[in-house]
Amino acid sequence: MFTGIVECMGTVLKNNPYDDTESGGQGVSITIGDAGDILSDCHIGDSIAINGICLTATEFDTESFKVGISPETIKRTNVASWTQGAKVNLERAVSQDVRFGGHYVQGHVDTVAKIVSRKPEGNSIIFGFQLRDQEYFKYIVEKGFICIDGTSLTVTHVDDLSNGGAFYISMIKHTQDNVIMPLKKIGDEVNIEVDLTGKIIEKQIILTLENQISKQDSTLNTMITKIIEDKVKTYLDK
Known part of the structure; x- marks a missing residue:
């Protein structure tokens, strides 16, 4: 479980489409560097969210760690586009003494969205997005929570599907300085985890x-x- 409060930005060091090491599990693996801020209490098997994806640390040292990537993760997320040198948002799973400043984030990405607009508003930036898979649109509501690339954000406006089905967030200066979103351009994809509350209510009904x-x-x-x-x-x- 995560809060969507990014702790630091790491760097993709290696993206192995086929990793034949034991810790790589003979599958796809990624090594993340510049991660010393979150590795002081790391253990093999710990969950770390990378751009909002809950992944398991299979190797680590003082500054980097490796994770395995399943086919399901590749299908659901933008992980296939992570190239060497790319910046990623990092967050450790919550512990008992963590203040819950964001919202309940599972690290289970639902789909991806494309950045369709980016406009300054004072010292904030208004980003607009459109989902790849529109079946998740019903869970996105104005003033509701959404997790974008592992960052807990508030939806400021939602267009009707008849008008393109875009949704928008406002990112303040502090957040801009601590997450990867401002490094992205229009047309880039982001990972989306919709608020679990809507799914639970729908299922119960x-x-x-x-x-x-x-x-x-x-x-x-x-x-x-x-x-x-x-x-x-x-x-x-x-």
């Missing part, structure tokens, strides 16, 4: 409705039956 519909004497079925009976009676009385 679906389960409740399915349960109500499946029971003939449920409150919902009783109410629907009464409405139909009242409508039929009104029609017959005319």
